[in-house]
Amino acid sequence: MKEKIIVVGGYGQVGKVICDELGKLYPYKVYAAGRSFQKAEQFSVRTGRKVLPLQLDVNEPIAGDFFRDVSMVVMCLDLQNTEFVHSCVNHQVDYIDITADYSVMSKIQEIRPAESTVILSVGLAPGITNMLVKQGKNQLDQVDSADIYILLGLGETHGRAAIEWTVDHLNADFSVFEQGHRKQVTSFSDGKRIDFSERLGTKKAFRFNFSDQHVLPQTLGLPSVSTRLCFDSAMVTSLLASLKRLGLLQWIKHPLIRKKVVDLFEKSQRGSEIYVAKVDVKGQLNGQKVRYQGAIRGEKEFVATGKVAAYVAKNVYACHTPPGVFHMEELFQPTDLFTDLKDILSFDEKILDA
Template identity: 40%
Template sequence: MDKDRIVVVGGYGAVGSIVCRELGHRFPGKVYAAGRSLERAEQLSRETEGRVLPMQLDISRPVDPKLLEGVKLVVMCLDQKDVSFVRTCLLSGAHYIDVSANISFQAQVEALQKEAERGGATAVMNVGLAPGVTNLLALEACRRLDRTEAIEITILLGLGDRHGKAALEWTVDNLGTRFEIIKKGRSETVGSFTDARLADFRGAIGRRSAYRFPFSDQRSLPSTLGVPDISTRLCLDPAFITAFLAGFRKLGLHRLLRLKPLRAAAIACFGRVHLGSERFAVQVEAVGEKDGRMAAAVYRLQGRRQSELTAFCALDVSEAVCGSTMPAGVFSIEQLLDWKRMSRLSREELEVEIRS
């Protein structure tokens, strides 16, 4: 059987539905919107006049490898607790793209290198806005310098935007987590919403206080770019929500979110209350040396509806994986692609600043 099918898991969600619709135009009848709700998948199929087909799939349970026969690519738009489904994909020879920002999950997928090689499959991690766009801009910033000592990444997300349930759950679950970063070449454990740093996004956004958050670009970039000090911080629009969450964390109230009813209420609150705007912003600042002098390369990107940009990144990677031969194994996005090769993302207007 020819491998020509594309399965988008979470294909009727905020990001997945965009991916399905776009791929459905290019590969009509070959794209499947997969998830636990067959009803929602069927609705999307009707809305696309059958260009996207429905598939009922529950990745929290063991998946029969036969279900992946004829599947060339799986695009994962949901968070996962373990790598069982990823392993099944890779061993079946299905290429795999993941939009997850989870550091610990990425580490588990990286351990599947042998499975990917055995199945002849390519797995691309860190696909989306953050990580994803952040990784690609970090690569561009490093290329502007002769030597890079540190990279500071700052992300602003507007709460007026539509955020998928998986993204909201991941954010709430990580408000009080501790995670590892690489600082001066050594592993260091830090806490979410600690260690504030002032970032200047310029324009209407201006200066914002941002706090550490466990985006997975902090795990991949020290290795792939050879940079010994990388940090990623998050702030939200409106600014008072960022300050509230930092205070919430400082007082230890994040522990209350371990209680399931309070966790569910927090996720519902973020999902229903649309404060602030739909805008997002990314700033990547690489600091190092250029022509024998200390220098910095700063890349800024601003826009609206981060779900769309996340989907565009996934689409660019999907088309690259389907349209060319890539090496088997598990890779971070910046190991296989760069900004110029991303047909949709490269249309976005970047602000570039070089300081020395």
């Protein structure tokens, strides 16, 4: 019987959260995998051996018998290509990926599994943001647009790979859906002011290339979706927007400058560990124009991402899910997710006149 759950990147920040959650439910069946067996072994000892160590490089060829006892893979690393995903699908292994990179996600979407379930958009953004928009759609009779706003605290210690992804997208050009048509936009432009809470106040958030805005027009049939980002430090957010406006962010592509910026974000502890995801979904209810506003708040974004991935994994592992490639909002209900996460985040919602 196939029982193994392999968490690739399982001894990283997010991976540890996933392994801890699944290890409690399925002790001795969960494997923290990565290129360093020593790090995997150290983490395994910390869990009392409920989570087992495994050396694995997903960018190298994988022997066919590797998947013999594997039921599920949870991917916490950014893949260079989709060969490993194809290997999982070819061996009837369920696959869950927390990537926020739509260039990777779009390639995985092209796979057609015969028996495996592949789930994408798992984490905070995408993930919780997708579910917040779905919650808004569930409340309204018609949806005209959805605006997503993400606030991240600069005091949180993020993994270097996550920081590199953010830095690489500071000067990105991308397209979004606006009234059913594609519109070309650029990161850290077109700022909008949004009230995040009494504690955080109003902050200006700017366009950013999160994958949720590319996915939701497909999965929920929305004509317009946008995602914007800001940090708890208004000074840092404004500085990046100013550098963008002056055309200076283009220099971030230079390897030396990129490294310096990544180092700066990695070492900076000036800020809080808070995160907020808020959506403003406009549409109609009972013939009236209204707007749904939903928000989640918590601390330590990596914990939220790990808990969401664990929620998806335990549901797929315990239940029969249909074969195919899905985004999280296509298989799960927002209220069930938010109830499961109530110990680590707060959720509130309201419907207002437009």
